[in-house]
Amino acid sequence: MPGVGSLLNVTHQVLVVDDDPTVSDVVRRYLEQDGCRVRLAADGLSALAAVDAERPDLVVLDLMLGGLNGLEVCRRLRAGQPGLPVIMLTALGEESDRVLGLEVGADDYVTKPFSPRELALRVRSVLRRTTPAVEPGGGLLRDGELVADTGRRTAELNGRALALTVREFDLLEFLMRHPARAWSRADLLDRVWGWQFGDQSTVTVHVRRLREKIETDPGTPARLLTVWGVGYRYEPAGHA
Amino acid sequence: MPGVGSLLNVTHQVLVVDDDPTVSDVVRRYLEQDGCRVRLAADGLSALAAVDAERPDLVVLDLMLGGLNGLEVCRRLRAGQPGLPVIMLTALGEESDRVLGLEVGADDYVTKPFSPRELALRVRSVLRRTTPAVEPGGGLLRDGELVADTGRRTAELNGRALALTVREFDLLEFLMRHPARAWSRADLLDRVWGWQFGDQSTVTVHVRRLREKIETDPGTPARLLTVWGVGYRYEPAGHA
DNA sequence: TCGCGACGTCCGCACTTCGTAAGATCCTGA
DNA sequence: TCAGGATCTTACGAAGTGCGGACGTCGCGA
Structure with a gap:
């Protein structure tokens, strides 16, 4: 199996x-x-x-x-x-x-x-x-100092590699692909996990874990923001 | 096959x-x-x-x-x-x-x-x-000290010939042709073995055997990396 | 016929990751 | 300010995952 x-x-x-x-x-x-x-x-x-x-x-x-x-x-x-x-x-x-x-x-x-x-x-x-093996953009998602390589499935921040787990990477990838938009936990559970139902705290915890790795100060996130009463939103921090 | x-x-x-x-x-x-x-x-x-x-x-x-x-x-x-x-x-x-x-x-x-x-x-x-096995580039795949000759189906590391089996060579060739990308075991089983289904541990084992031959320290691979929860990825080690 | 190498499968171990629960903390509206 | 709900944080057990070792089979050449 x-x-x-x-x-x-x-x-x-x-x-x-x-x-x-x-x-x-x-x-x-x-x-x-x-x-x-x-x-x-x-x-x-x-x-x-x-x-x-x-x-x-x-x-x-x-x-x-x-x-x-x-x-x-x-x-x-x-x-x-x-x-x-x-x-x-x-x-x-x-x-x-x-x-x-x-x-x-x-x-x-x-x-x-x-x-x-x-x-x-x-x-x-x-x-x-x-599914095409190669993506148009080379599979690189870039936001300032945060870069995710979807083909390689690696991410780095300030040039240092991040040790992301499968779920963490999937979550980050989804958010970086759909930035500046609020997603409910149910949405994320659906789009990232593929679940139509389930415990939403799962999302909460994974967001927490992801913040721990991509945010300078996980307590006051700069990229992965909480939208109170709704869910989360990825806000690109990248300079122009 | x-x-x-x-x-x-x-x-x-x-x-x-x-x-x-x-x-x-x-x-x-x-x-x-x-x-x-x-x-x-x-x-x-x-x-x-x-x-x-x-x-x-x-x-x-x-x-x-x-x-x-x-x-x-x-x-x-x-x-x-x-x-x-x-x-x-x-x-x-x-x-x-x-x-x-x-x-x-x-x-x-x-x-x-x-x-x-x-x-x-x-x-x-x-x-x-x-199709005869003639290729434009002479069929040479090079990554630093690791060279694979797809025409004569031989490989060498640091100038010494490697005794690769058929499967091992196929696997190495595929990976060297598609580097810097994470492949699931199912992908490899499909594209290297030509199997749609099958026991994925087959891939695991062959990766291990291949590492034994191309990696200096098979315990901490430098080229044939494990992507946890996903599969494997070939990362060229070659200096310029 | 035998021996040998290649290959696929299986088993057990160590380790990682994930989902959930539970308590603490924060936010909002009255 | 307070109550209630949402969010955060931590911890833990279960399941998932990779790896090494070993075994059985098949095909080939001696």
Whole structure:
């Protein structure tokens, strides 16, 4: 049981489309354990809406859907966002389904009944393949004397390397990518941890730990500020 | 299964011939993720023209084509450029098609429905088979006192030859080609071993064995670093 | 046939990291 | 000023993670 931590520097968002709550629930748990943020949709129309609103990195799509047919959904997805990877859940051994699925442009398929573990592996595999290895900006996030290298997963302050843990780095990366904006603990729990629910004090503690490392005086933070009653906000300290 | 690393710096060009845009689109994405440049053609005539104009390294050819028959296209390709590898997409289970395909000289065939992942793997393997190991830079990877010769597949440290096994060399080559970036074990398993899934401890062990040979003190590695909770990263130690 | 090296897997140990709980402290509005 | 809630701080146990050692298998050459 690998149970690997977040494998990529950014938490991916996956949309799971299935009208059976039992299935989608299990799938969600597995994917979340893998460090993905997960959204659910029960039918084709809400799936299309969710894709539009949430901009997921990947869609897991059940072929057998009430209302709009899974194939039709897939086709429209492709039309709307050509690059969006789709993994299709097909009924047991329906050869014709596979043909159709792949012709409509699914990236991979998993036949029911499937082990959620296998699905999770496929998702990771497709994501790994889809996510470009090199980022446009070279993966460097810079704020004055604080520099985070997302490719290397290292950070340094005043030229000295910081020993950040996985979570700390993920949190810092997210905040530096979305500066000057207040985020609630629930937001951070969702976007950084990939949890839709959970103990928010987790965020509090990690912010504390991160401050300990990136702030000169953790008591009076200069970058990672508290927004009272709301959450936190990253304020670049960098001079022009 | 030798490393994929060798494919990565030389960009191969692949021509995909299929009259279904949804199929060719997915295929293109996969191949591009693998570092290939991809051209598309929708029918036999434009395929022949494209081969002439673009000089691809490989052709993926759908047997069922509007206009000119796939077999005929293949035959003409062979006539025009005997060395050009062709992977043929054949319809489901049509035994006769396979026979014909191979008789016309296809290097490999994939039956529909295929997963794009599978096709990409075949393309890799065919390219690896057919592309001679000559590289522009002489195939020398240099990092200070550590030099790897990808052509003759040897490495030396401080002028002394290293006895690297196949896997060890593949791993080293991949890492030296993609330095200063954190790779998860799953990434390495995928890109060096060519496995989608599998026991990640395999990577751990090989990293250890490689360290034993390239690091002065394997206990505190200077080049092949552990990124805690993520994986590994190759950090060039080389002075100017 | 035997011996050997390469390779993948497994086990146990040491260490790190994480989430949660609990108490202290701070802020806000009445 | 006071009460109530939000935030901070610390500590701890559980789970995760990496590493070294060792073992079994496979393929190859002697």
